[in-house]
Amino acid sequence: MEREDILLTMQRDLAKAMQKPPEKRRWGMLIDTRKCVGCHACTIGCVAEYKLPPGVVYRPVIDKVSGKFPDVKRQFLPRPCYQCENPSCVPVCPVGATKKEADGIVSIDYEKCIGCRSCIANCPYGARTFDAGDYYTENQPALQEYEKAGFFEYGKQWRRDGKHASVIGSARKCHFCTSRLQKGLLPICVSTCIGRATFFGDLNDEQSLIKKVMGAGKVYRIKEEAGTDPRVYYI
Amino acid sequence: MGKTAKAVLLVLFVAGAVAALGKVFIWGESVTNYGSYTPWGLWVGLYVLMVAAAAGAAWTGIYVAWSQGGEPKRLTTISLIAAGAFLAFGLAFIGTDLGKPMKGFLIFFSPAFSSKLAWASWLYMAFFVCLGGYLFTQAKKAFMYLAGLAAVGFVVAEGLFFGGMVARAAWNSLLTPVSFLASAVAAGSAAVFTVGQMSSEKIFAEEGYAVKKILMYSLVAVAAIEVVHAFAGQAALLSSVPFWGFVVLGVVVPVIMLMKNSGAILPGVLALLGLACNKYAFVSSGFAAEPMPGLANAFQAARLSLSYAPSAVEWVVAVGFVAGAIWAADFLANKLLAAKQA
Numbered sequence: 001m002e003r004e005d006i007l008l009t010m011q012r013d014l015a016k017a018m019q020k021p022p023e024k025r026r027w028g029m030l031i032d033t034r035k036c037v038g039c040h041a042c043t044i045g046c047v048a049e050y051k052l053p054p055g056v057v058y059r060p061v062i063d064k065v066s067g068k069f070p071d072v073k074r075q076f077l078p079r080p081c082y083q084c085e086n087p088s089c090v091p092v093c094p095v096g097a098t099k100k101e102a103d104g105i106v107s108i109d110y111e112k113c114i115g116c117r118s119c120i121a122n123c124p125y126g127a128r129t130f131d132a133g134d135y136y137t138e139n140q141p142a143l144q145e146y147e148k149a150g151f152f153e154y155g156k157q158w159r160r161d162g163k164h165a166s167v168i169g170s171a172r173k174c175h176f177c178t179s180r181l182q183k184g185l186l187p188i189c190v191s192t193c194i195g196r197a198t199f200f201g202d203l204n205d206e207q208s209l210i211k212k213v214m215g216a217g218k219v220y221r222i223k224e225e226a227g228t229d230p231r232v233y234y235i
Numbered sequence: 236m237g238k239t240a241k242a243v244l245l246v247l248f249v250a251g252a253v254a255a256l257g258k259v260f261i262w263g264e265s266v267t268n269y270g271s272y273t274p275w276g277l278w279v280g281l282y283v284l285m286v287a288a289a290a291g292a293a294w295t296g297i298y299v300a301w302s303q304g305g306e307p308k309r310l311t312t313i314s315l316i317a318a319g320a321f322l323a324f325g326l327a328f329i330g331t332d333l334g335k336p337m338k339g340f341l342i343f344f345s346p347a348f349s350s351k352l353a354w355a356s357w358l359y360m361a362f363f364v365c366l367g368g369y370l371f372t373q374a375k376k377a378f379m380y381l382a383g384l385a386a387v388g389f390v391v392a393e394g395l396f397f398g399g400m401v402a403r404a405a406w407n408s409l410l411t412p413v414s415f416l417a418s419a420v421a422a423g424s425a426a427v428f429t430v431g432q433m434s435s436e437k438i439f440a441e442e443g444y445a446v447k448k449i450l451m452y453s454l455v456a457v458a459a460i461e462v463v464h465a466f467a468g469q470a471a472l473l474s475s476v477p478f479w480g481f482v483v484l485g486v487v488v489p490v491i492m493l494m495k496n497s498g499a500i501l502p503g504v505l506a507l508l509g510l511a512c513n514k515y516a517f518v519s520s521g522f523a524a525e526p527m528p529g530l531a532n533a534f535q536a537a538r539l540s541l542s543y544a545p546s547a548v549e550w551v552v553a554v555g556f557v558a559g560a561i562w563a564a565d566f567l568a569n570k571l572l573a574a575k576q577a
Contacts, residue, residue, distance in 0.1 A: 043534060055271050055538030062529040079527060088401050094356065096347035114341055115334015117274035118352060124402040126526035129271035130334065132264035132538055169264070169334030222527070226401050 006196050007186065009209045015184055017202035022102035027176050028203035028231040029187075030210050030219065031078050035197035038063060038076035045192035046174070050151045053160065054134040058174035059189050078198065080189065081106065081127040081174035082222070082230030089119035089128060098171070104231060105176055107154050110166040119171050124226040133160075133168040152179035176200070203231065244562035251555010254548050255331045264334065266548040270538030272531055273522045277545040277553050278332040280515035284422055285325025285560060286355075286393060287415060287514075288507070289362070290386035291423015291453075292318035292430075295446060297383045300376075302445055307375045310431055310442040312571060315382060317430040317564040318423070319366045322359060324560035331552060351396035358389035370571070390419045403521040405471055410464045414517075417460050421453035422510045425489075429503035430561060434568040451493045454506055458486045461513065471523040477512040485509010511557070519543070 017025045038061055046058045062077040087106050090098050097112035098119055108119075120128040137144040148161035153175060158167045177187035185191070190200045201210035219233040258266055269276045296314025300307045333339050343360070346353040362385040368378035394412025401407055428446050431439040439446075461481070465472040472478045486509060489502035522541065525531050531541045545553070 054536040057271075057534040057536065057539065060530065060533035062527060062533045064529055077527075077529075079530070079533070091347075091349035092352070092396070092400070093347055094350040094352040095341045095345050112338075112341065112345065113335070114338045116329075116332075116352070117334065118350070118396075120271065120274040121521070122400045122402045124526055126272060126530045130269075130274055130538070132267075132270070132334075134265070134537060166335075171334075228401075 006199070006209060007191065010186055010190065010199065010201055011184075013201045013205065013208040013210070014181065014186060017205060017208070018181070018184060020202075020204075024204065026104050026203040026231070027083065027181075028104075028201065028210060028233065029080060029083075029176070029190075030199040030214055030233045030235065032197045032199070032213070032217075032235045033075050033077060034235065035195040036061070036076040036078060036193075037195050037197075039194055041192045041194055042078055042189035042198065045188045049177070049180075049188045050153065051147060051149055051160065052172075053131060053147070054136055056129045056131050056172050058129075058172070077234070078189070079125060079127065080176070080232060082125055082228070082232040083176060085229035085231065086227060088122045088124060088226070088228055092118040092122045094118065105178060106173075107175060107178070108171055108173065109154075110158065110170045113166075113170040115169040115171070117171060123173075124223050124228060125230075128171045128173045131160075131168050131170055131172050154178050155182055241562065241565070244558040244565075247555050248559030248562055249555070251552045251559060254551040254555065255327065258331055258548055258552070259336045262548070266546055268543055268546040268549065270540060270543070272525070272539060272541050273519075273543035275332075275518050275522070276543050277515060277549050278328045280518040281511060281553055281557065282325050282328040282332070283393065283397075283415075283518070284418075284507075284511050284514040285321045285328060285557075286359075287390060287419035287510075288422035288426045289318040289322035289325060290390045291419040291421065292321060292426045293362070293382050293386045293423065294420065295424045295427045295449060297379055298445060298449065299442055300379060303442065305376070307369070307379050308442045309435075309438045309572065310427070310446075311379065312370075313431050313434050313438065313564075313568045314423075314427045315366055315369055315379065316568045316571060317426050318382070318386070319363065320564035320567065321426055321560045322362060324556045324563070326359060327556055327559075328552075351392045351399065355389045355392035355396065358385050358392060361385040362389065386419075390415055397521075400521070402526060405520040405523065406517075408464070408467065410460065410467060414457070414460045414464055417453060417457045418510055418513065420449065421457045422507060424450040424453055425503045425506035425510065426564070427503075429500045429507065430564045430568065432500045432503070433561070433565045435572065438572075447493055450503065450506060451490055454486045454490055454509075457510070457513070458482060471520040472516055475516040475520060477519070478516040481509040481513035481516065483509075485512060507557075 040061050042059050059080045064075045064077050066073050083106050095112050097109045101107050135147045150157045150159045190198045199210040199213050201208040217235040221230050292314045296311040300311045330336050330339050342356045365378045365382035369375050394415035397406045398411030428450050431443050489505045492498040492502040
């Protein structure tokens with residue numbers, strides 16, 4: 001029997017979840033480190049999708065080597081924002097620019113953010129980065145157009161080319177591709193994963209693929225002792 | 236203070252102000268060296284110091300009044316003016332440091348009171364209101380004590396803000412607010428020791444006899460707390476050059492000078508310098524370790540590094556604002572005392 005690409009299954013799960021009101025769904029991610037080959041396609045897909053500048057990265061892949069020769073183990077650990085249930089980044093924001101949305105995604109309001117970087121300092125996972133207004137192609141003969149192109153986050157289009165573009169000077173982070181979800185598309189890191197190592201879906205839906213895979217394997221989360229209750233799981 | 240020294244302070248302040256304006260309106264973050272994994276640096280360290288000095292100066296002024304009958308003394312006025320100047324320049328540090336400095340006012344119009352920083356910001360404003368009340372109304376005594384209370388509030392709020400950071404093992408301790416309170420006393424008494432003598436040696440000699448003792452004991456207390464802090468989790472401090480700069484330059488040398496009654500204002504200046512080193516070491520130690528091992532090497536780009544050294548503009552602003560705080564405190568204290576005598 002021909003097996004369906006899990007992207008199609010997750011796409012259907014996503015469409016089903018989007019029928020529910022936001023407060024009834026609970027987005028989550030599961031990363032199967034046994035399948036991750038460390039290709040960084042998710043990282044680069046994300047950088048391209050959001051035109052991320054130098055100093056900003058939403059989903060780096062940590063190359064983890066443990067043990068001593070000859071018992072050496074190498075593991076790739078993609079690190080998105082963990083969209084914690086109890087996010088330590090939210091209460092430290094002095095202007096309420098970052099909050100937990102009804103569907104559980106931790107958002108940043110670039111218009112409100114004053115760039116104090118308290119949230120960056122208090123994320124136990126280093127998942128937040130600071131947009132200092134740099135460009136990869138600055139100090140070159142011409143600033144390349146792709147770096148100035150618009151991108152969609154939190155349901156809005158943003159640009160970085162204005163002197164007072166709100167996104168510059170703000171904290172930035174992974175948001176599970178909120179604007180893609182609204183259009184029925186899976187997060188870019190899920191779509192670009194060549195090993196199909198990243199699962200995404202509604203954790204409230206027991207029939208969703210992510211829940212089934214979580215039920216079948218031994219899952220763990222990073223730094224559970226921090227009390228942040230992350231919604232990104234690993235196998 | 237001699238005219239030359241005042242002129243030097245003013246020149247440094249103007250240079251710092253120009254650099255700060257350049258950062259805010261023209262260059263943006265391109266002239267700073269902090270990044271995503273070291274989001275705070277020299278300016279945040281000095282902001283913490285200046286705010287602490289402001290609070291401590293207010294408490295020192297109150298102690299001077301309280302220990303001499305309860306009514307505000309001339310040195311109390313000098314202390315509170317110094318407190319206002321240090322607080323204003325401390326806020327200038329953090330305003331310049333913001334990614335969006337022109338939006339900083341949102342903290343007053345759209346505060347999130349879950350953040351201790353928002354509480355601290357409101358208490359800064361309360362302090363300025365009390366300072367205005369002290370300087371320009373007859374209810375001096377009441378406003379003096381209220382200013383002291385506001386200062387307790389913002390130092391505690393800041394201590395809890397840093398001490399409550401679960402992501403930063405080096406700061407996440409109850410010792411952090413204790414250390415903030417102790418260093419506020421030390422920095423504040425050092426500020427009064429310095430500005431008080433600069434403004435009027437006569438007034439300081441007549442009313443400031445307790446300041447020397449407060450400075451000496453508080454420096455020793457801060458050193459003791461920081462050593463305990465270092466061994467209780469802030470191990471990165473022990474290998475930090477600025478931390479040892481604080482111990483030697485900011486504690487040992489000034490304490491010896493104070494015991495020998497030598498150096499005029501130098502012990503105060505050295506104590507402030509040492510405490511600045513201490514605050515810088517404190518801020519840096521929070522970012523010494525990666526939040527997740529291997530993160531800094533996971534994606535290579537500018538500003539994704541654990542290493543940080545202040546840029547030239549950061550230094551110019553830092554020196555300029557500290558000089559500006561001392562110059563402004565001296566200038567305003569002289570103006571006000573002269574106006575009262577007239």
